[in-house]
């Protein structure tokens with residue numbers, strides 16, 4: 120990490136945010152024999168949006184999948200609210216407060232929207248966190264569609280349902296892989312607004328994005344990933360000043 124990036128990370132930790140909700144240390148991960156993540160370090164704090172930016176094939180999706188437990192860890196640690204979760208199966212990580220919304224088209228079958236939301240139990244039983252009303256408050260469009268077949272939703276509505284369903288498990292950390300992919304600009308705006316509201320609600324958000332316009336608009340902190348390593352990190356204003364998007368994404 121560069122001296123500037125280290126200084127930025129230091130300022131962030133001194134910012135009175137308390138401990139990170141998610142801390143990843145030296146994370147390595149393989150596809151077969153090839154080392155795809157070669158030691159990823161990152162922290163995501165409650166009420167903060169961090170974005171993982173990098174070129175095609177840099178390792179963004181693999182980072183999220185490895186943290187979520189749908190791809191195995193080869194080495195390193197994954198701490199959720201200080202607790203090591205790297206050896207837990209994916210569903211136990213969800214129960215512990217770690218949610219991921221994968222990229223791409225989502226198939227929800229033909230169940231009504233509301234049934235899809237109610238299928239998720241998570242920590243609601245403890246009486247805190249997101250309930251149906253809270254989720255509908257965040258997603259008025261889904262409230263209107265509550266009785267509609269999930270199969271009839273548009274791409275943007277399906278993306279909202281995916282985020283809403285992840286929220287029903289009351290996550291402390293929400294990871295979103297390319298949430299703006301394939302969405303019309305007006306829906307991307309809606310998604311950006313939603314991410315802002317997750318932050319206000321104290322969720323620690325980690326986005327993987329190709330859409331740097333959207334990412335830089337919603338992010339507080341940026342991680343730049345290159346060949347499976349974090350090459351640089353800093354707050355979003357410093358990233359703009361230092362022209363890091365051009366340096367790491369070539370755009």
Ligand SMILES: Nc1ncnc2c1ncn2[C@@H]1O[C@H](COP(=O)(O)OP(=O)(O)OP(=O)(O)O)[C@@H](O)[C@H]1O
Nearest residue numbers: 150151155173174175176177178179180181182329
């Ligand atoms: N199922 C797989 N089998 C083998 N190699 C894979 C597999 N999935 C990804 N890889 C390789 O792992 C590396 C990282 O891929 P990853 O999907 O994490 O990148 P990414 O940053 O999400 O890229 P993109 O911007 O295209 O989504 C790439 O070199 C890719 O070719």
Ligand SMILES: [Mg+2]
Nearest residue numbers: 179180181296
């Ligand atoms: Mg990807």
